Amino acid sequence: MDKFRVLVVDDEEDFLETIVKRLRDRGLETHGVLSGEKALQFLEGQDTDVVVLDVRMPGMDGIETLKEIKKRKPGIEVIMLTGHASVESGIQGMQLGAFDYVMKPVPLDELLDKMRQAYERKVIQEEQL
Amino acid sequence: MSGPGKTDRLISYLTAILLFGAAVFLIISGNTVLGLGALCLAGLSWFTSRRLLRRQGKPDREWLLDERLLQTQKLAAMGELAAGVAHEINNPLAIIRQEAEWTGQVLRQAEIPETPQLAEVRDSLREIVQQVDRARDITAGLLNLARKREPVIQKVDLNRLIRDMAALVEKEAKASNIQVIRRLQEGLPLIESDAPLLRQVILNLLNNARQAVGKDGSITISTRQAQDRRIVITIADTGSGIPPELIRHIFDPFFTTKEPGTGTGLGLAISRGIIHSLGGDITAASRAGEGAEFTISLPLRPETGVRHAATA
Numbered sequence A: 001m002d003k004f005r006v007l008v009v010d011d012e013e014d015f016l017e018t019i020v021k022r023l024r025d026r027g028l029e030t031h032g033v034l035s036g037e038k039a040l041q042f043l044e045g046q047d048t049d050v051v052v053l054d055v056r057m058p059g060m061d062g063i064e065t066l067k068e069i070k071k072r073k074p075g076i077e078v079i080m081l082t083g084h085a086s087v088e089s090g091i092q093g094m095q096l097g098a099f100d101y102v103m104k105p106v107p108l109d110e111l112l113d114k115m116r117q118a119y120e121r122k123v124i125q126e127e128q129l
Numbered sequence B: 001m002s003g004p005g006k007t008d009r010l011i012s013y014l015t016a017i018l019l020f021g022a023a024v025f026l027i028i029s030g031n032t033v034l035g036l037g038a039l040c041l042a043g044l045s046w047f048t049s050r051r052l053l054r055r056q057g058k059p060d061r062e063w064l065l066d067e068r069l070l071q072t073q074k075l076a077a078m079g080e081l082a083a084g085v086a087h088e089i090n091n092p093l094a095i096i097r098q099e100a101e102w103t104g105q106v107l108r109q110a111e112i113p114e115t116p117q118l119a120e121v122r123d124s125l126r127e128i129v130q131q132v133d134r135a136r137d138i139t140a141g142l143l144n145l146a147r148k149r150e151p152v153i154q155k156v157d158l159n160r161l162i163r164d165m166a167a168l169v170e171k172e173a174k175a176s177n178i179q180v181i182r183r184l185q186e187g188l189p190l191i192e193s194d195a196p197l198l199r200q201v202i203l204n205l206l207n208n209a210r211q212a213v214g215k216d217g218s219i220t221i222s223t224r225q226a227q228d229r230r231i232v233i234t235i236a237d238t239g240s241g242i243p244p245e246l247i248r249h250i251f252d253p254f255f256t257t258k259e260p261g262t263g264t265g266l267g268l269a270i271s272r273g274i275i276h277s278l279g280g281d282i283t284a285a286s287r288a289g290e291g292a293e294f295t296i297s298l299p300l301r302p303e304t305g306v307r308h309a310a311t312a
């Protein structure tokens, strides 16, 4: 599988730094931003394949951000990350077109696997058009 | 929980009234085509409610056939129009919400002395916002139901998908002393299907089960490969069960026995649409008081053409 471009969105700075670094170590072109608003700004300017999105953030929360991303760039696949398991918000996220809804902490390899599948889905979808 | 016939009729009438409203609104705002469509649907709903009224006097078989036919026609028409109507209604809803919030803000800034009347106005504003959010849940559900989300077919590890979703539900279930039991057959083949859509279905079913149990009980989720090689998933619970006279309605859009505001009655309708679009089947079985069991069967890969065959 070729390399793909990733954006991680999380308001926890430490978590963000670590995960961005580790994904870069695995050879992925990875960026990180600290809020939903910044994520939308980033996506306007930069082509991205997969977004990893924290559900609970101050300001624009994950669900709200997901809605906007899917509205503006429906092709981008979004993996929701949550520290607090909530079925309702899981259903909401999946209904809004998220690729997956994953509980923290998630082993990096597992997350990578999901990201690869999300990317594959994006490619298939582009081919279908 | 109110009586079955009564709920049905009420829902049908409400749908009709809502659609009439939408029609009037659309025609006034110049969207004549959609408006006329909504009007037709409203008529159809009205007709259905009359049917249900008359149902009491009729032998079961006879009305069931009519009812089925009507239901399919209604669903087909609804699919095409729902999206349009929901879109149109979303805009005024958004404006109502904004205005209510703005009014609240103006009130705060005006520094009006605190009186019981003022508190009442604030309460009322809060209620407006809440009800708008409820209406938006409904339009969002409608949009989702109508949206022809073409499945994207990839290899799916079903057991893993189910384990993930069960883990998500488990935390909340544990808090109400509900056990989540997994009986997953090892070594299932990967299937060709749409993982995000399946996640949506499994979550919906697990959530229904959790709500039916309330507290103290269990949810058992199992997978196996049947003799015809299809994969079978069952989700069984020890909840309240479904009365026999209701069970054939549970997959209908807007059918719900939950308190207003807690359920829109679209979860199973959406789930069925998804499973059909993947070439699968979903059924429910229940004995009152003994919980319910939902069974999904999925092909190893969807046959070509099946996607268009079934959206209702």
Ligand SMILES: Nc1ncnc2c1ncn2[C@@H]1O[C@H](COP(=O)(O)OP(=O)(O)OP(=O)(O)O)[C@@H](O)[C@H]1O
Residues within 6 Å of the ligand: B204, B208, B209, B212, B237, B239, B240, B241, B242, B250, B251, B255, B256, B257, B258, B262, B263, B264, B265, B266, B267, B268, B269, B291, B292
């Ligand atoms: N596991 C179950 N046990 C008992 N009744 C069930 C179960 N699952 C569904 N039902 C019945 O079927 C109805 C329709 O379910 P559905 O998921 O479509 O809507 P809902 O759960 O009421 O609302 P929503 O899913 O939109 O929040 C429910 O209101 C309930 O009466």
Ligand SMILES: [Mg+2]
Residues within 6 Å of the ligand: B204, B207, B208, B263, B267, B268
């Ligand atoms: Mg439900």
